Amino acid sequence: MSELPKKAVILLSGGLDSATTLACARSDGFQCYALSFDYGQRHRAELDAAQRVARSLGVEQHRTLNLDLGVLGGSALTDMSIDVPDHASEGIPVTYVPARNTVFLSYALAWAEILQADDIYIGVNAVDYSGYPDCRPEYIKAYTTMANLATKVGVEGHKIQIHTPLIDLTKAEIIRLGTEKGVDYSQTVSCYAADQEGKACGVCDSCRLRARGFEEAAMPDPTYYQAG
Amino acid sequence: MSELPKKAVILLSGGLDSATTLACARSDGFQCYALSFDYGQRHRAELDAAQRVARSLGVEQHRTLNLDLGVLGGSALTDMSIDVPDHASEGIPVTYVPARNTVFLSYALAWAEILQADDIYIGVNAVDYSGYPDCRPEYIKAYTTMANLATKVGVEGHKIQIHTPLIDLTKAEIIRLGTEKGVDYSQTVSCYAADQEGKACGVCDSCRLRARGFEEAAMPDPTYYQAG
Numbered sequence: 001m002s003e004l005p006k007k008a009v010i011l012l013s014g015g016l017d018s019a020t021t022l023a024c025a026r027s028d029g030f031q032c033y034a035l036s037f038d039y040g041q042r043h044r045a046e047l048d049a050a051q052r053v054a055r056s057l058g059v060e061q062h063r064t065l066n067l068d069l070g071v072l073g074g075s076a077l078t079d080m081s082i083d084v085p086d087h088a089s090e091g092i093p094v095t096y097v098p099a100r101n102t103v104f105l106s107y108a109l110a111w112a113e114i115l116q117a118d119d120i121y122i123g124v125n126a127v128d129y130s131g132y133p134d135c136r137p138e139y140i141k142a143y144t145t146m147a148n149l150a151t152k153v154g155v156e157g158h159k160i161q162i163h164t165p166l167i168d169l170t171k172a173e174i175i176r177l178g179t180e181k182g183v184d185y186s187q188t189v190s191c192y193a194a195d196q197e198g199k200a201c202g203v204c205d206s207c208r209l210r211a212r213g214f215e216e217a218a219m220p221d222p223t224y225y226q227a228g
Numbered sequence: 229m230s231e232l233p234k235k236a237v238i239l240l241s242g243g244l245d246s247a248t249t250l251a252c253a254r255s256d257g258f259q260c261y262a263l264s265f266d267y268g269q270r271h272r273a274e275l276d277a278a279q280r281v282a283r284s285l286g287v288e289q290h291r292t293l294n295l296d297l298g299v300l301g302g303s304a305l306t307d308m309s310i311d312v313p314d315h316a317s318e319g320i321p322v323t324y325v326p327a328r329n330t331v332f333l334s335y336a337l338a339w340a341e342i343l344q345a346d347d348i349y350i351g352v353n354a355v356d357y358s359g360y361p362d363c364r365p366e367y368i369k370a371y372t373t374m375a376n377l378a379t380k381v382g383v384e385g386h387k388i389q390i391h392t393p394l395i396d397l398t399k400a401e402i403i404r405l406g407t408e409k410g411v412d413y414s415q416t417v418s419c420y421a422a423d424q425e426g427k428a429c430g431v432c433d434s435c436r437l438r439a440r441g442f443e444e445a446a447m448p449d450p451t452y453y454q455a456g
Binding site: 063068133142146 | 293294300326337341342361374375377378379
């Protein structure tokens with residue numbers, strides 16, 4: 001007697017980390033429901049990338065939700081009046097979006113409950129986490145405890161699990177893992193200042209981190225960079 | 229030397245409970261930032277009520293965010309294809325919206341962080357809670373722990389507090405409390421099936437609970453009911 005594959009909700013931004021995370025969920029045997037957010041990013045390139053990645057890794061469904069997060073302001077990634085920094089800075093970066101992972105995980109939880117899925121995947125990373133408080137293991141643990149008290153699923157004896165397959169990996173290790181699992185990184189966009197076609201600037205924090213990852217993994221960098 | 233009043237974010241639905249909660253925050257001395265959500269409710273009457281209440285209780289700002297929660301489906305309150313029940317049912321009701329308070333609190337947390345507010349008010353109630361898992365004290369406690377790990381505010385030594393002034397009160401006690409604090413309950417809408425003008429059906433679970441509250445408080449019920 002064969003069981004139906006279990007469902008999982010995967011947060012998919014279109015970047016390198018979340019594409020790898022989706023590939024992990026797939027290789028863990030889950031039927032994948034990918035969730036992306038349109039929250040006033042500077043460009044649509046990231047959402048286009050999410051669509052390419054979802055299609056090429058064969059998800060069951062891919063939904064993109066509009067968030068009003070940008071209306072509240074408060075970060076360079078959503079507030080056009082703050083410049084994106086092109087160098088690493090001390091402490092928590094201005095590219096921090098308030099409560100972002102908390103909002104994202106809450107929608108993932110809502111969808112998981114509707115799908116009767118117990119599993120959520122998020123590509124947070126504590127090694128290269130650049131000072132975002134909501135990428136730390138203790139945050140994920142506290143979120144899981146809350147989620148199991150919040151929901152019908154949790155109450156009725158299922159157990160919500162939040163999977164963070166990248167949490168202890170360096171960027172190079174993430175790239176090696178995803179490559180093994182069939183991720184085509186040329187489809188992903190990590191740059192804070194990508195152009196309309198998704199070409200990367202090559203100089204922002206995110207671009208540098210990514211480029212160094214390919215270098216350290218001793219793999220060719222398939223990123224499309226802007227000319228110049 | 230006088231300090232500036234502290235800011236608080238208050239979740240305001242336009243119902244009886246959240247109006248009372250806002251009045252509590254005001255009487256606790258906070259500068260009030262009220263947050264409402266448009267998430268595909270069956271009617272706009274509740275949002276109109278939120279606006280009336282916010283104005284009459286003198287909030288500093290009132291924001292209404294559009295949520296895509298309805299797109300995910302899964303509840304009678306957002307899914308037009310499920311009938312709203314007019315009688316109490318066993319266990320968790322179909323009017324349950326998946327992860328609703330988790331999503332709402334996450335936006336409140338995001339706004340609190342932007343405002344540099346440490347205080348959030350939510351009108352959950354464990355007595356008349358009708359089986360919603362995310363109205364229980366243990367849920368709020370777990371949310372608070374998570375919130376303090378999630379945010380810049382939490383990380384930098386501030387302490388997020390989630391205030392639940394109604395959590396142990398009966399509906400009658402809530403009505404007495406709010407009346408003392410100046411809430412005009414004729415401005416609020418609790419009905420699951422209110423008409424365009426906000427007039428209540430008088431027969432749904434929410435209407436019955438509310439009417440019984442005024443009865444038990446021995447106060448005149450100022451609710452506008454539909455004719456018939």
